[in-house]
Amino acid sequence: MTEVACALIEHNGRVLVAQRGLHKSEGGLWEFPGGKLEPGESPEACIVREIAEELSLQISPYARLAPAIHVYPGKSIRLIPLLCRLHGGKLQLHEHAACQWLLPQELPALAWCPADVPIVEEYIRMRHNPQ
Numbered sequence: 001m002t003e004v005a006c007a008l009i010e011h012n013g014r015v016l017v018a019q020r021g022l023h024k025s026e027g028g029l030w031e032f033p034g035g036k037l038e039p040g041e042s043p044e045a046c047i048v049r050e051i052a053e054e055l056s057l058q059i060s061p062y063a064r065l066a067p068a069i070h071v072y073p074g075k076s077i078r079l080i081p082l083l084c085r086l087h088g089g090k091l092q093l094h095e096h097a098a099c100q101w102l103l104p105q106e107l108p109a110l111a112w113c114p115a116d117v118p119i120v121e122e123y124i125r126m127r128h129n130p131q
């Protein structure tokens with residue numbers, strides 16, 4: 001099982017979503033940006049590293065949502081979502097085809113990577129019913 005961390009980066013009530021590069025696996029589908037954990041790496045350390053590499057943004061993760069396990073043809077992933085604050089940087093796309101800042105209610109309209117669907121649902125529930 002491949003462990004993957006993904007970032008829900010929030011800013012001004014919106015969350016950052018990114019479109020996978022067209023020639024990658026799940027190419028053209030939307031995801032929360034992130035990537036695979038390196039050996040011995042925590043999800044928190046992984047997501048800070050990946051978001052700096054992929055988007056030139058500085059973030060700090062502060063909470064985890066429920067992980068989603070998904071079986072793709074030929075691979076299984078455990079996707080670990082992390083809520084993150086944005087601290088700085090100038091957004092640059094080093095790997096993705098596109099990105100956008102969306103309101104929670106705008107998220108369901110996207111063509112998501114299948115593994116992300118339960119995460120999107122949990123996030124929308126959480127933001128509609130804040131503690």
Ligand SMILES: Nc1nc2c([nH]c(=O)n2[C@@H]2O[C@H](COP(=O)(O)OP(=O)(O)OP(=O)(O)O)[C@@H](O)[C@H]2O)c(=O)[nH]1
Nearest residue numbers: 004006024025026031032033034035036077113115116
């Ligand atoms: N970063 C990220 N990956 C996701 C999400 N949802 C999802 O199914 N994945 C999958 O998790 C894996 C993460 O891989 P990656 O982004 O680090 O690297 P990659 O494209 O080279 O992966 P690959 O070798 O499977 O093609 C991919 O198979 C990707 O499709 C998500 O929201 N964020």
